[in-house]
Amino acid sequence: MASPLTLRQRKRKLQAKENNRVDTLGRTRLMWLMDNEPERMLELYQSGKILEIEDQLARDIQQADRYIKERVKQGMSELEAEDRAVELILAPSGGPEQSDNPPKPLPPQLKEQIIDRVEALEEGFRRQEANKVVLLHRK
Secondary structure, three states: OOOOOOHHHHHHHHHHHHHHHHHHHHHHHHHHHHHHOHHHHHHHHHOOOHHHHHHHHHHHHHHHHHHHHHHHHOOOOHHHHHHHHHHHHHOOOOOHHHOOOOOOOOOHHHHHHHHHHHHHHHHHHHHHHHHOOOOOOOO
């Protein structure tokens, strides 16, 4: 019989679940941006402004997260709220990609390079966050 999880283990498990959700939502938004704003994404990537892409993703995910939490409070299931957040905020239909004059798509290899750079940046942020030390005693 498995022993019950400690508070620390439960927190880690919840954090891993939250990180996975954020990663999924972030990747969804990044793919939408690359498909619907390819010139802007290419310009930011080529000029080394990956932080601007990451900043945009963070703002969009934060907005989606607020939407999800509000809808769950109103009684919507978390899965349904996430689906609606994707439809309304992260990957809305009717973007430039679906217009009569869609933008020229980024080559798949370039998309992968952008995804790799953004993910590497996010991983660096996570490592920094994990290495922060909080003093719990008085000086």
